[in-house]
Amino acid sequence: MAHWPHQHFDTGPCQLVVASPAHRICIGWFGDDYDAWAISAAEDPVSTPRWTARINQNTPPKIVEGSDTFLTKTSPRWTDGVRPLLDAGWTSSPPRRGLLDIISPDGLAGASIDVVDADPDAETVTL
Known part of the structure; x- marks a missing residue:
């Protein structure tokens, strides 16, 4: 995953987004203790996600x-x-x-x- 594109944001709730090279899997980091990570997977880059999870350090x-x-x-x-x-x-x-x-x-x-x-x-x- 280290080679996947990383996007850092200074504003907004999501501070980091990592996407797979095919843009089917996206991982967002929110930087707090509640729903710290959001992960989604779709069949292709523009489809509705088939799988989504919101997790934190207690997951x-x-x-x-x-x-x-x-x-x-x-x-x-x-x-x-x-x-x-x-x-x-x-x-x-x-x-x-x-x-x-x-x-x-x-x-x-x-x-x-x-x-x-x-x-x-x-x-x-x-x-």
Whole structure:
């Protein structure tokens, strides 16, 4: 990642943006303790991100540990998008107001899944 283009900003909330050479993956550093990093990945430079995470120093490492499936096409079944979490023992709660929550076994992380929105470009899973 050291060879990826870096852009530094003097104003605004984001102080550093690092983009992959193909501009499909972007990482922003906000320099504070709340949502210090924003990471997104898209199929191509101008598409809506298929995967987004906002993390800080309290984020458990297992949240950002890798899989090469983060850019797969969106599935109409919400379970497909969170299959790695469910396979790792995360548990779900009954849906409320169109959102279903799943929680990690240690209770330190969670995800909310929009099980109602039919827009294919909508952000359906929020960690």
